Amino acid sequence: MIGSEREQSTALSSMxxxxxxxxxxxxxxxxxVEAAGHTVITASEVTAGGGFGYGGGSTTQPEAALTxxxxxxxxxxxxxxxxxxxxxxxxxRPVAVISISADGVSVQPVxxxxxxxxxxxxxxxxxxxxxxxxxxxxxxx
Amino acid sequence: VQCLKVxxxxxxxxxxxSQDATPVHVQDMRVIPRSQVLEIQFGAAAxxxxxxxxxxxxxxxxxxxxxxxxxxxxxxxxLFALVVLAALITSLATRRAA
Numbered sequence: 001m002i003g004s005e006r007e008q009s010t011a012l013s014s015m016x017x018x019x020x021x022x023x024x025x026x027x028x029x030x031x032x033v034e035a036a037g038h039t040v041i042t043a044s045e046v047t048a049g050g051g052f053g054y055g056g057g058s059t060t061q062p063e064a065a066l067t068x069x070x071x072x073x074x075x076x077x078x079x080x081x082x083x084x085x086x087x088x089x090x091x092x093r094p095v096a097v098i099s100i101s102a103d104g105v106s107v108q109p110v111x112x113x114x115x116x117x118x119x120x121x122x123x124x125x126x127x128x129x130x131x132x133x134x135x136x137x138x139x140x141x
Numbered sequence: 142v143q144c145l146k147v148x149x150x151x152x153x154x155x156x157x158x159s160q161d162a163t164p165v166h167v168q169d170m171r172v173i174p175r176s177q178v179l180e181i182q183f184g185a186a187a188x189x190x191x192x193x194x195x196x197x198x199x200x201x202x203x204x205x206x207x208x209x210x211x212x213x214x215x216x217x218x219x220l221f222a223l224v225v226l227a228a229l230i231t232s233l234a235t236r237r238a239a
Contacts, residue, residue: 020180022189025162029174029193032165039167041174043193043209051186086185096209098174098196100167105198109212116216123220130231137235 015050015086022048022090032100039100050088057081153183159194171199174209 021027030042058080094110162174175197179190193209 016182016185016187019187019189023178023180023191025160025174025176028176028191029162039165041165041172043174043176045190045192045211045214047188047190049186049188053185093213095193095211095213098172098209100165100170100172102168105170105172105196105207107196107207107209109210111216112213115213119217119220123224126224127227130227134231134235138238 015052015088019048019050019088019090022046027092029098037101041098041100042094043096043098044092044094046090046092048088048090050086052084052086054084055082154180156180161197169201173197173199 027046028044030044032039032041034040058078060078093112093115096110097108099106099108157177157179159175159177162176165172165174173196174193175195176191176193179188181188192211195209196207198205198207
């Protein structure tokens with residue numbers, strides 16, 4: 001649990017630093033790896049996001065409420081509280097592989113088959129729904 | 142604490158820029174990968190999107206640039222366009238039939 005404002009400030013700075021690290025070029029291009037006369041660098045798309053919020057408040061009980069309190073009850077003139085929370089996430093997807101050799105530089109794309117399959121299923125599902133609607137309307141008309 | 146308060150009251154920022162990564166030297170070639178960055182900061186919230194765009198090759202006074210094509214993204218956009226087209230055709234056909 002986050003307590004003081006100093007801790008909140010530190011947590012916020014740390015989280016924003018982590019999000020902003022995705023803007024560094026090292027986040028997209030890997031360190032070069034040498035193998036069999038080729039130097040290989042992977043290129044990825046990186047997305048990161050995060051947010052943080054906090055708030056506080058205090059209440060002061062009216063004096064009348066304090067004077068009419070039942071016997072034995074503790075007097076609490078004021079109460080205060082504050083809290084905070086945050087969250088974030090990041091995602092990376094390989095886009096291409098850059099291969100450098102004495103013959104030259106080649107950029108080979110990386111195809112994300114899972115993502116494409118999911119998009120394809122969604123697209124064909126949407127088209128199927130449209131076709132069914134059209135057929136139903138034509139039958140009614 | 143002052144730093145936190147300054148962060149929370151500062152104006153929202155939106156930055157869109159290109160940046161070069163650390164050059165890689167292979168024999169007499171100098172390869173510089175380039176990326177594009179979108180940065181959005183709103184108070185205590187931030188969003189960053191970065192994608193590779195090209196590779197700049199410097200080889201004996203010759204400079205060439207090879208684009209990095211995101212095949213997955215292009216295919217996704219094509220499929221989305223196909224659905225939009227199908228929706229338009231369906232809408233037009235239904236109106237004509239009515």
